Amino acid sequence: MTRAETAATTRRALIRAASELLDEGGPDAVTLRAVGARAGVSRGAPYGHFENKDHLLTQLAVNAWNSLAEEAARLRANLEIPVRARLEGGLLALIAVARRQPHLFALMFSTPANTPVAVEAADRVASEFLALVADVVGEADAPRYGALLMSSAYGIAGMELGGHLTKETWHVSVEQLVHMLVDHTPPGPGEPGRAG
Amino acid sequence: MTRAETAATTRRALIRAASELLDEGGPDAVTLRAVGARAGVSRGAPYGHFENKDHLLTQLAVNAWNSLAEEAARLRANLEIPVRARLEGGLLALIAVARRQPHLFALMFSTPANTPVAVEAADRVASEFLALVADVVGEADAPRYGALLMSSAYGIAGMELGGHLTKETWHVSVEQLVHMLVDHTPPGPGEPGRAG
DNA sequence: CCACCTTACTTGACAATGTCATCTGAAATG
DNA sequence: CATTTCAGATGACATTGTCAAGTAAGGTGG
Numbered sequence: 001m002t003r004a005e006t007a008a009t010t011r012r013a014l015i016r017a018a019s020e021l022l023d024e025g026g027p028d029a030v031t032l033r034a035v036g037a038r039a040g041v042s043r044g045a046p047y048g049h050f051e052n053k054d055h056l057l058t059q060l061a062v063n064a065w066n067s068l069a070e071e072a073a074r075l076r077a078n079l080e081i082p083v084r085a086r087l088e089g090g091l092l093a094l095i096a097v098a099r100r101q102p103h104l105f106a107l108m109f110s111t112p113a114n115t116p117v118a119v120e121a122a123d124r125v126a127s128e129f130l131a132l133v134a135d136v137v138g139e140a141d142a143p144r145y146g147a148l149l150m151s152s153a154y155g156i157a158g159m160e161l162g163g164h165l166t167k168e169t170w171h172v173s174v175e176q177l178v179h180m181l182v183d184h185t186p187p188g189p190g191e192p193g194r195a196g
Numbered sequence: 197m198t199r200a201e202t203a204a205t206t207r208r209a210l211i212r213a214a215s216e217l218l219d220e221g222g223p224d225a226v227t228l229r230a231v232g233a234r235a236g237v238s239r240g241a242p243y244g245h246f247e248n249k250d251h252l253l254t255q256l257a258v259n260a261w262n263s264l265a266e267e268a269a270r271l272r273a274n275l276e277i278p279v280r281a282r283l284e285g286g287l288l289a290l291i292a293v294a295r296r297q298p299h300l301f302a303l304m305f306s307t308p309a310n311t312p313v314a315v316e317a318a319d320r321v322a323s324e325f326l327a328l329v330a331d332v333v334g335e336a337d338a339p340r341y342g343a344l345l346m347s348s349a350y351g352i353a354g355m356e357l358g359g360h361l362t363k364e365t366w367h368v369s370v371e372q373l374v375h376m377l378v379d380h381t382p383p384g385p386g387e388p389g390r391a392g
Numbered sequence: 393c394c395a396c397c398t399t400a401c402t403t404g405a406c407a408a409t410g411t412c413a414t415c416t417g418a419a420a421t422g
Numbered sequence: 423c424a425t426t427t428c429a430g431a432t433g434a435c436a437t438t439g440t441c442a443a444g445t446a447a448g449g450t451g452g
Binding site: 026078098103111114119122123126141144147148150151153154155156158161162163165172179180181184185186 | 299302306310340344346348368
Binding site: 002003031032033035043044047052053 | 430437438439440441447449
């Protein structure tokens with residue numbers, strides 16, 4: 001392997017290791033020593049690829065934002081499903097991160113990841129979501145609806161994550177949310193379903 | 197001062213010191229040594245009052261939740277203002293914490309504070325909010341509306357905090373949120389105002 | 393093929409921090 | 423006043439982020 005290749009491989013291994021450790025044991029489990037060990041290198045190696053630990057964590061957040069942006073773009077391009085379902089899919093994608101990788105979700109919205117790079121990546125996601133909303137309510141109203149929808153989806157995810165939506169009565173569905181905000185109707189009859 | 201009095205005073209001083217350090221310098225500034233120093237005691241003193249650092253931080257979160265619960269209860273009891281305004285006030289109180297004490301807000305919803313005690317305190321807030329909602333939409337519909345309203349308010353606060361609602365077009369107001377969700381109408385005409 | 397340079401990575405070291413065992417002095421008790 | 427109790431102080435230790443110095447393998451010129 002050429003030198004540049006080994007370096008790139010190591011960098012990927014470091015990111016992968018950090019991501020796995022975050023998912024498995026939360027933020028406290030992500031020590032540079034543990035990351036290095038899992039990546040097959042030693043504790044100081046990350047400094048050859050990232051300015052410091054925060055930059056490594058920020059990279060995890062940026063990757064997550066980029067994945068979300070890609071998924072939103074994919075959804076929008078999929079003309080086989082109705083616009084409404086595409087929008088709901090985008091919101092659910094955000095919530096899915098909170099469910100599948102709660103620590104990563106927390107990282108995406110936490111201070112260490114609030115560097116300009118991460119905010120920029122998040123803004124790209126916002127743009128994609130805005131487009132999804134525009135497909136439903138039109139360009140003119142998209143910003144107002146979009147902000148409410150994104151905030152609400154993020155809120156549902158975060159509250160659920162913090163254990164504040166556990167009680168049966170507090171379950172909330174994204175479909176309900178979209179229905180109420182976009183169609184301007186009261187919540188549908190019957191049981192409120194679990195989001196998803 | 198009797199021994200119990202000095203102990204209680206020290207405990208209060210520790211909580212106050214931790215709170216101030218959190219507000220001033222974020223989570224990293226809250227070291228037990230700094231807390232002790234500001235409280236006029238030494239680094240090991242907190243262990244006489246809290247099981248460990250996390251328990252001290254949890255106490256900060258619990259206090260914040262309790263303040264919110266009190267404010268919601270006060271609002272609900274204030275019959276001089278219309279029910280709608282009371283509900284908006286409750287939601288705004290949550291957002292106000294995010295604006296005035298962003299680090300505290302993050303702590304309230306972060307893992308270290310997700311202990312049973314903190315969740316219980318948060319549940320009391322939820323109950324108060326639920327009552328505020330019930331005063332507007334009735335007992336039957338309160339849970340569904342309440343979950344959406346609380347999640348949305350939390351989402352607005354969190355997104356704003358993370359710098360994801362900075363763009364002019366993304367500003368969102370609580371009044372708009374309540375209006376859309378409760379009255380089932382499209383967002384009002386004209387500029388979307390800043391929440392608050 | 394060899395001497396030299398470049399660089400990804402390792403290792404030793406250090407300061408900061410959370411935590412605990414031990415100690416101390418003053419309050420409480422009889 | 424003697425003794426007990428307990429809030430708080432202090433020394434010590436492991437862990438961690440960080441960096442300077444060292445090392446060895448990849449790359450380059452002759």
